[in-house]
Amino acid sequence: MxxxxxxxxxxxxxxxxxxxxxxxxxxxxxxxxxxxVKGERPQIKGEDGIMVVDLPTIVKDKPVTNILEALGYLPGVVSNGGEIGLSGASSVSIIINGEPTTMPLQNLYQLLYSTPVERLKNVEIMYSAPAKYHVNGAVINIVMRTPRPLDGLMGQATLGYNQANYASYSGGLNAAYAVKDWTFDMNWSLVRKQSYNRQETYSNHRLDGTLHNIEDDMSQIGKAWTNLVYAAAAYKKLKFSYNGQITSGIRNMSLAAGTFGDFKNIYEGLSPTSYHNIALRYETPFGLTIGGDYTHYYENRCQNLFRGDVEQINSENYQNITRWHAYLDQEHSIGVWTLGYGVDYQHSDDKSRQTYIFPQQRGFDNTLREDVASAYIGGQASFACGLSFNASLKAEYFHNDYRHNWNMIPQLGATYYETPKSIFQLNVSTQRVYPSYWELHGGTSYINDYSVILGNPTLQPYMNYSGQLSYIFRQKYAATLYALYADDYFVQLPYQSTSDLHLIFQTLNLDYSRTVGLQLHLPFDVKNVWNVTATLNVYHARQKSVKFHDLSFDNKRWGIYAGWDNTIRFTPTSPVSLSVSASYMAGMIQGGGCMDPLWKIDAGIKWQFGKKRCCEIDLKATDIFNICNPTFKIDFSGQDYCMKSHDMNHNIKCTFVWRFNGFKPKNEVNIDTSRFGAGQ
Structure with missing residues (x-):
């Protein structure tokens, strides 16, 4: 307000x-x-089936300094352990300024973490993204501010310290400059991350009529340096960008003690893991957009597994991926109608290898080639009666060395209102979800003598169908009724083998996953000093498989997510603001297993000072009582397994920010979800 x-x-x-x-x-x-006169800026607007959220206003007093943290305050968005999810959607992709490209998920989060929240203009939530964005399903589109020549050089420098079990450090520099028809952007960050978590597992494994009680207590410690460089230059409607992310000093070690003895498992980078993306995009005056990008991903690491002082496994994983992507879009305006059509093509070569030095056993060394081609036609229109919509139909062809298929992908987003105070939105979409490259090679990784991770060359992509009906009241309160159905849904699950004494982790296709639910977003403001946002999501989930290895399950359960976020300022113009939030989750399922309820309380303080409040210190404590640690249980058809996690979210973070020359520039990187990475 x-x-x-x-x-x-x-x-x-x-x-x-x-x-x-x-x-x-x-x-x-x-x-x-x-x-x-007291007025209130609308938090949520609706048009063409798209929710436009004024996120900068929502987070202006909250202890957040970057876009990744800010996204957690979007209506319907849940940030769990730093991963972004959207209630009412099975998955969500993140793009920036509506431009398509590719980026591994971990690289995307690192980029958003290093991008200042001051770059934000607004955020668009699309439960069914139009085909012109070249992303299927739900999308969060981050719209950035554009620098002007009169602004001169603007920038921001940050220093961060995070204390969990171990300390982590970060620093970054962001700058933007515009002159005549040119704009320039730069983003650099360096993060020294040290992580720790712990899992206790209890497996009551029945084999040949004998019950084996197997226990394990494993601690995992990770270290790495992550260096990010992003640079972009634009001349009028021609844009060029480069994004490079290099992770070095990678060392992940797990120490386990249990029924089968003491184990030390070391994963170490033999060379830095690198990601490089170069993108080019041009928009013509007559509605034609041409663009493309080139991506290269490289990873090479080794595994050494010891039982006591005796080496049991010595292996090497290698992945080298190149991917080319090109697209063409054309739009025509005819009265209130906008007609659009276009084509998209992507080719990738995944050269991966797994070699066992000790013991002598079979690995793999092959190249997986993949082609995805699509063509679409769509249109959008806005009418005086208050109805606006966008709709498209895309034909997609998928081909790799093992399979090929055609998909028809329809999409509809519609908005209706008589006055802006009462808005209805309808979204319907279809999305094909593909497995990671590494899983399709069928490799094997060992956790210890008992637990093993298997790839799956027979893994099939699945089709996800979704529908959402939303009601937005007074441009701030929102209610969404949704239904999700994923045919041949896949997920990684543990399985107690009935042929030998091994616990197998493998990603398998299920029959389906189905979720129906209702989500409420209710913000309140008390005299400009106390801001409250209540979130409630009630749903019923079901996952079924008639062939889970040699078993079957039909798991269904009611679930709930409730959140209560408070921000307090001592006066409307106070430079200090306090934030306290609480959340509760229950009823989560995964395959034939379920999660125990979770809750946590976070708190933070933001202090702005200096000339024109150019400096800022943010202090935030996450999961203050260290209680938000999931417990996963499986108990069906003789399967009896439990995993308890510890120290998942508990930390204290302090960030110092210095802005110069009214820093409010943009960023031009756009991302989809990741399929990269040599899994373990």
């Missing part, structure tokens, strides 16, 4: 003139006092 002071000069003058005519001369004229 913001206050607007208006001095009504003309109204005062006209009132005075009428007073001279209608009131006796014995009564003197009276001047009007300054009138203060």
């Amino acid at each position: 913001k206050r607007i002071s208006i001095i009504l000069t003309l109204l005062s003058a006209s009132t005075y003139m009428r007073a001279q005519q209608e009131i006796p001369d014995s009564i003197g004229s009276q001047n009007l006092q300054e009138i203060v």
